[in-house]
Amino acid sequence: MTTPILDFVRRYADSGTLRLHMPGHKGVPTLGCEGLDITEVAGADSLYAPTGVIRESEANATAVFASRATLYSTEGSSQCIRAMLALALRERKPKRILAGRNAHRSFLSACALCGAEPDWLWPEAGEGLLSCTVRPETLVRALDEAATGYAAVYVTSPDYLGRLADVSALAAVCHERGLPLLVDNAHGACLRFLPGARHPLEQGADLVCDSAHKTLPVLTGGAYLHIADPCFVPGAKQMLALFGSTSPSYLILASLDACNARLAGDYPMLLADAVRDTADLRRTLQALGWETVDADPLRITLRCDGTKAAARLRTQGMEPEYAGPDALVLMLTPENAAAARARVPEALGPCREAPPAPPPPLPRPERVCTVREALFAPQTSCPAQAAIGRICGAPTVACPPAVPIVTAGERIPEQALPLFQYYGVETVDVLL
Ligand SMILES: Cc1ncc(COP(=O)(O)O)c(C=O)c1O
Incomplete structure (x- = not known):
């Protein structure tokens, strides 16, 4: 498989070109990688309007993942999640998403930026914060009982503990109702190359993000937006551009590019x-x-x-x-x-401890205002105890795993306190 981006940056680094352009290090090494760290010079193509080496490289990624289209992100799955929501919400009303509650905080910021409101699918008893089993029958019930319609369904699989959802069954439920299924597969890029058809693309998801950097040999920040449903191809680059820097890292692009060749080879x-x-x-x-x-x-x-x-x-x-x-x-x-x-x-060594106590139950806080209203409102930080009864201003998380206990716009209930203590959350951002 070709590696057009990597070949270009290597040729450029070896050419001795006097770099009368960004970035400021001019290829002179401090870390050692500066030679390959270029900007969008002639021949290097453009990430958000590719016609050359990036276009060829993304076509290679599309082939190795066997998707409808696989597009690069140099700003992690976080950028892809924002683009997925923007694409799914385009031309759809109401702008509501039905989502597993164990969503990463980047989903909340995507909601705020895209003006979407989440309704939650809650974890089963004893699952705690990090997992949220969504059974097809639970999804059917939630969709049938909803007072308003949804623009999309959103699940996280694998979750932070590595537990996989039954994406095929969930996709079938969504598709019967004409809804797209969006999957945060940040932790599962490698699944596409393992037996068992466990990658969400192989199970019928419509839009999928993978943090290539988490499970494949790719530099931090490298990620994929995979598109299965052709209706999402037009405008996808535009939506990624909306949430990305105009100076994408060529180190990351070259790393994504080189990974294609490894995946098509013996990896x-x-x-x-x-x-x-x-x-x-x-x-x-x-x-x-x-x-x-x-x-x-x-x-x-x-x-x-x-x-x-x-x-x-x-x-x-x-x-x-x-x-x-x-x-x-x-x-x-x-x-x-x-x-x-x-x-x-x-x-x-041998395990000598008793199994840990199960996590305190997850509260189901009352929503007082939208995620967007809360995230952009004036806020202050206060000790967790003093936050009880106030409105959460930012997702309250321990990082990692960055899964919010209370999300922006929810009133912080007393039952959240044991979870704050359990996960070591000491201060909470609340609305003024
Ligand atoms: C489940 C999940 N989704 C999304 C993200 C964001 O991914 P990235 O760091 O590639 O932006 C993370 C990051 O850890 C995550 O754990």
């Missing part, structure tokens, strides 16, 4: 080996008494006091993705799965 075989190593590691940890969550094939989620488990890993020079009060999350790829398989069991 899927390496991923298959990594899946085997991860499965072995999971079995070893289970044999040591650790309770695992049924997660995607390249993630290990342990139900435990994540803080204590992370401390054990750190003493042996390992850093987890997430260490929370009731979970430890490890993300593996071909680059580290064999090492993790060898080193993690020794560092964690």
Whole structure:
């Protein structure tokens, strides 16, 4: 597979061209990567109106993902989520989205920017903040009982713990009603290259975002907006441009470009080996008494006091993705799965703790004003205890995982306090 962006930036770096243009480092190394960090010079194409190397590279990405169109983001899934909402809301009324409550905070900012209002699908008992099982029958009921119609349905799969939704069944429900299904697959780009048709594109989702940088060998910020329904192709670049910088990073673009060639080459075989190593590691940890969550094939989620488990890993020079009060999350790829398989069991040793207490139940706060009204209103920060009864001004999150406990525009109920304590949220932004 061709790598037109990478070839261009390498040729440019080697050409000795006197850079009478941005960026200010002029290719002179401080970090070492400046030579390849160019701007949209002649021949480098333009991200939001591509006709040359970027167009060719995005066509390669479209081919490797077998989508209708795959477009690049250099500003993460956050940019793609905003573009997905803008596309789904275009020409649709009312501007309401039915969404799983475990949505990342970027969904809330997308709602505010696009003038959309979310209605929530709530997690099942005991799921806590990070997961939100949406069964097809729950979705049918929510759609049938809604007082107003929706522009789209939005779910997060995999969630932060790696749990996968039944996207095929949800897509069928949406499509029977003429609604698009939008999937935040920020954590699942790699699924497209694993057996089992687990990527949302393979399961009927209409618009999907993947943070390439989270699970594929791509620099931080590199992401894909995948389009399955052709009606979303016209205007998609425009919507991405609306939420993106006019100076996209060519380091990130070159990294996305190079990834296409790896995905079309031997990387899927390496991923298959990594899946085997991860499965072995999971079995070893289970044999040591650790309770695992049924997660995607390249993630290990342990139900435990994540803080204590992370401390054990750190003493042996390992850093987890997430260490929370009731979970430890490890993300593996071909680059580290064999090492993790060898080193993690020794560092964690046998599990000697009782299972962690389940998280306090998620409150269902009353909505007082729209997300947009709240996010753009004057606000102040106050201690969590003093915020009870006030209107939330910004999504109240611990980061990671950046899933809000109370969202902007909701009145903060007393039942939120145990969750603030549980997730270490000490201050909350409230409306003045
Ligand atoms: C579930 C989920 N969605 C979206 C995002 C935003 O992705 P990005 O950091 O690529 O903008 C994240 C980031 O961690 C996430 O966890």
